[in-house]
Amino acid sequence: MKLITAIIREVQLNKVHEELLKANIERITVGRVSGHGQQKREEIYRGMIMAPSLIPKIKIEIAVNDDYVQRTVDAIISGAGTNSVGDGKIFVTNLEECIRIRTEERGEKAI
Amino acid sequence: MKLITAIIREVQLNKVHEELLKANIERITVGRVSGHGQQKREEIYRGMIMAPSLIPKIKIEIAVNDDYVQRTVDAIISGAGTNSVGDGKIFVTNLEECIRIRTEERGEKAI
Amino acid sequence: MKLITAIIREVQLNKVHEELLKANIERITVGRVSGHGQQKREEIYRGMIMAPSLIPKIKIEIAVNDDYVQRTVDAIISGAGTNSVGDGKIFVTNLEECIRIRTEERGEKAI
């Protein structure tokens, strides 16, 4: 099992969510973060353009079975990609155990 | 060492926290997230029941030594379980290193 | 590749960020969390000192290549350390894959 973490633009969340649902990946967890990368984002503050050092982003976490990794990654990329700096990253880590609290099921069937 | 991540209902946070303290697990990190799973949650918007696609959840992260994993998981389950859809998940990943910033201690004693 | 997660004091964020930039670590993701550890923080509520059970903290996540781990950890420690209880922790986990959404580059060059 893998834990896939994606940092995406706020505005792409809806689209990524739609793509994931299309790919039958229904369970996700989403949070607000701020990020610093190559992207420069501009806001206006009393007539002055300013570039905040941290840009609001969305972090999505999805636990998947191994055979789902590729299609999850593909769905995220197709939903989050805009071909411009700031699209974000996907990180994959190993998930050793997964437990559904309600049933105490473990492992792949608990995903 | 393991990193235990639990996604639970907002309302169970107090109870999970209490259970963890009972089990002598004192150090935790908590954040707000929103999740999409099997659960449908209903809110009322001007006389209409609506089901938001993302439901507010709490994410708890706990770094533990290996011999604590089971009791941590048990404490979370007993605090977070309500036997109804939406109770959430626990994810366990491997933690390669842990450092206490204040003392620069590393490894198991830094947990 | 490793994923470095640090839980630090809110007020040290600026300084940690500065230290990381000094060490040429430019890409980070930051979020708000609350933590419970050894630290007791005091607030005043209508004339009474009270200690909230969860203290606001900042969580920083940085994906790095293996040869950057040490300098990242050092930068965080030098930025976040105040030598008093509550400075926080650094967790290191293994990162199996990293993908840049924009370019679909993978692995070390995508970090």
Next chain:
Amino acid sequence: MKVKLKLLLSGAALLISTGVFAQDGIDTGVTSWMLTSTTLVLLMVPGLAMFYGGLVGSKNVLGTMMHSFVAMGVMTLAWVLFGYSMSFGNSVLGGWFGWNSDYFLLQGIDESVRDGIPEYVFAMFQGKFAIITPAILAGAIAERVNFKGFVVFILVWGILVYNPLCHWVWFGGSEISSSGFLHSMGAIDFAGGTVVHISAGVSGLVAALYLGKRRGYKPGHIRPSNLVMTMMGAGLLWVGWFGFNAGSSVQSGLATAQALTVTQIAAAAGAVAWMIIEGVHQGKASALGFASGILAGLVAITPAAGDVTPFGAIVLGTLSSFICYMGLLIKNKKGYDDSLDAFGIHGLGGIVGAIMLVFFMRGEHSVAEIFSQFGIQIFAVIIAIVYAAVVTLGIVFIIEKTIGLRASEIDEMAGLDDSFHGERGYGLVNAQ
């Protein structure tokens, strides 16, 4: 009484609280209350910004608030330049609107006094209505309009829809021929049922239908970002509405007190009714429902505040909440996207109030009198609906084809705040 015509047929004695006028003809007490009322109506604009701003997503909150704020800017200037003249000048062009070149930049009224108050106060009080009407309208098309297009839209809408309607209903000149025709007919609209609420609601609906739904809109998937602010806004609206209605008496006496009293009662009745309806229907009474009921009650009493009794206020408030509630259920069935229910609350509530008020008028009225007035009210409502709908459709069409009114998909997804204002409402939710 805001140039309101008392029910012509009725024998009701006209109660005027004649304060004592000084040599210059100014009654300081009435002036004081009218200054206060003007201030209170202005307070409704930020109140509305908060009410609406809390209902939208957090990426659109500033853009939505700006729809109200920008109206305070541009509509004030437009009012001073020509709006007051078009509304309260003698009829021109066969009565389409009014004109009085003295009113350009308010030049001719620097020292004039009318009804015991400086005319400036009257002009400013009325000007606030010209501000809030397009601000209400904006709720129907929230979260999907281009800021520049919106500014042009309200400017043109004010000229072509608001000013004429205001003239027809509220302007009573020295002669019938120079007065507004609905006013001359005896249509009752104390504080703006047709002029403000119906015109805003209907125009909003037309614009919403023409522009189409928000991207990805499905009934039942909206999540207000800050209902707490919406409640604050509802509170300020209630407070400000005392200026709106009681100020429309242009007195500080019995008629004022009557208007204030029924305003309070109708708001309460509307809120309690909505709470009960929702409680029975859904098992829970939501805060937003309560606030919607407040508005439904306030809107319905607006045209009626000078004429109905407390009992009538209770019935109108209750009825309005009931009808608005039904309306929202239908909207959700039909699936059109009146984002914040500008039509659902202001349009419907205004219609309920403007028509049903005839059955609760103070004093004795024969059945014939009541039904005669009933006919007049229905006529006035239909005129307002048809005129607002047709002209708005024309304006929206032209602006959409030229400057563009509907936000582009990318701008809509990114949110109005970022796309049109380069800002973020709640920096606080992100780190730092």
Next chain:
Amino acid sequence: MKVKLKLLLSGAALLISTGVFAQDGIDTGVTSWMLTSTTLVLLMVPGLAMFYGGLVGSKNVLGTMMHSFVAMGVMTLAWVLFGYSMSFGNSVLGGWFGWNSDYFLLQGIDESVRDGIPEYVFAMFQGKFAIITPAILAGAIAERVNFKGFVVFILVWGILVYNPLCHWVWFGGSEISSSGFLHSMGAIDFAGGTVVHISAGVSGLVAALYLGKRRGYKPGHIRPSNLVMTMMGAGLLWVGWFGFNAGSSVQSGLATAQALTVTQIAAAAGAVAWMIIEGVHQGKASALGFASGILAGLVAITPAAGDVTPFGAIVLGTLSSFICYMGLLIKNKKGYDDSLDAFGIHGLGGIVGAIMLVFFMRGEHSVAEIFSQFGIQIFAVIIAIVYAAVVTLGIVFIIEKTIGLRASEIDEMAGLDDSFHGERGYGLVNAQ
């Protein structure tokens, strides 16, 4: 002067600013200020909703605000139906409360004028006090009551506690036998020390004790979710209090000015005193402490605003903050759960003001006169405390056993917003 009895024994000249009355007996200036005051007191209700709403956890914010808002709905209707009659009708049932069938639905006062203003304005002004009192009370039992039970509770409480107290203290009829008995005795309560603050504070405390603590309550573990909103609310309360106190003069003259002046001063003195006390005691002066001091000062001056001098206002404000601060320390020792300190601020502050005002009255008074009045004040305070406590206990008991007033454990844990209203206050903190 809100039917306030001037200190009977004193020889103080009664200052009345007699504006000029028109034929119909209406003074437009006084009417203007009373309309404004009515509006300002209404503003206090959303102000209180914000003040309280910021102090609770984010899962209870809408539910807590609704405690204030729902009072605007149900108490208005109750007031119009029978509250005004019970409060300001001639005494019946041996003086337990008043009754005047003319006041049912305010039918008989559509055109009546009293004290230079339309009686409607007086009735509406007073009605706002009947709204805010249970809204204040709600603070004592915040975060743990069932919404339906709460609505029934305030309705019954208004009938059985507020209306009688209001009648006793403020109603002066044409004959002694038909007047309120505390009023006839000469008890001073300018704008509601006993009627509003003591009754709300004591009743709240009784309800809080009966219902028990919030789940998991430990002194020192509360975390207000939005102190920023609490500060906004404190600001609006201060603003609205000018209507509350200066409006209670039912004038627009010297007495009004005096009331406004001491209100401003007492609020400032209370705030500064709390800041200093907390600064010395804790090393830091909190914003919430400052806001609490504002309230403590305002509450204490409420009964006294018509009678004390600026110097008296400084002393009363300071003293009130001191006593309230002590009270909170004791509460935290004892561990009972008056959630938002309705008793701690309103109850204690009201007692301080009502009793201590006798030492700072304007004009010359012999020691005998002062102590005689002192006795009357203590008597009135005791009556208010005992009556409010006993009757509230009965009401709470019965409602808890029937409909249920305390929220179930599951509902409390899930939060009032979700359990009773099906909503979330701050959607903005979650993604989207």
Next chain:
Amino acid sequence: MKVKLKLLLSGAALLISTGVFAQDGIDTGVTSWMLTSTTLVLLMVPGLAMFYGGLVGSKNVLGTMMHSFVAMGVMTLAWVLFGYSMSFGNSVLGGWFGWNSDYFLLQGIDESVRDGIPEYVFAMFQGKFAIITPAILAGAIAERVNFKGFVVFILVWGILVYNPLCHWVWFGGSEISSSGFLHSMGAIDFAGGTVVHISAGVSGLVAALYLGKRRGYKPGHIRPSNLVMTMMGAGLLWVGWFGFNAGSSVQSGLATAQALTVTQIAAAAGAVAWMIIEGVHQGKASALGFASGILAGLVAITPAAGDVTPFGAIVLGTLSSFICYMGLLIKNKKGYDDSLDAFGIHGLGGIVGAIMLVFFMRGEHSVAEIFSQFGIQIFAVIIAIVYAAVVTLGIVFIIEKTIGLRASEIDEMAGLDDSFHGERGYGLVNAQ
């Protein structure tokens, strides 16, 4: 007319709306409006707290709001103790300030009446100006001052800067020798261009320069934590400003109406101008820009509200936004840290209004008259700038060396809320 001197040279007829005075000399209508105005100016203080509080980082929000709130506390007490006396007593010490021992604790004016209103009302109205001026100033040094030092600072600043300036400009005694010297010269400052805005802006700038930048300040790296609250605050400021300006007529008549009208127009013109300038310059019109334009317009019209026509209001509002916008660009070049642009908006806008008003005065004036008045205005502005700058520098220097005014680096990093108040503004953003 707030002791305002009409342009001496002009032949303009003095328009006074003489309400009818009762025996005691009180005009209830004027009193009503002045009570209302006093309330409205008080509303500006929480409005300002919200405006400023939304612009700072979330760790400083309560501390920033407290800068406004604490002024309501300490400045009120200071005003009652000696401020009113220093401002509106007869000149002493060669005219440095005034003194009248009757005004100590307002003891001598308990029943006095002036200009048709109880003197208490005048004193309280004026007192609100003494509160809001240091609260405006605080914006220049936001996010970096020690709370205790700040409290002492505003207290001393009020005594040494505000009270004398207020005396010079607004006090007209029975004799020239006892009057304020700028007042005697005929300087026009209707509602506080020099006394309030220039003095606050300039003093703020001096303090900001002396105390240095916020830690890590770079132009372009600020992120307001809650622009939504800033917009609410801007709305309340606009509303309250009607009291500020129209109240400064100390009437309820023509002059009042004129002031209210130009206030509304200048605010709108300023806002629209800023929106256009920013739209052209940056491609987007920000909400904060719009709000800044509102303020720029309001500030500029403040000294002029009694004298200019609607056309003048449009020009002054537009000009003010233009100059303030330029000023901010220069500030960002220079890199000094006037945190929330107290100087950039209030200082510059006040100067624009105070000087340029001479070209838009109502009535006929010869070129000679206009330039004579122009000279007087420039002189008054220079006096205000130099006096405020020099004395403020002295005060800041002494307080910084003794109690400390600049927050320590640790306190600044931790945030004012935690360091000085032991609190957190938005508990809601963290779990629970």
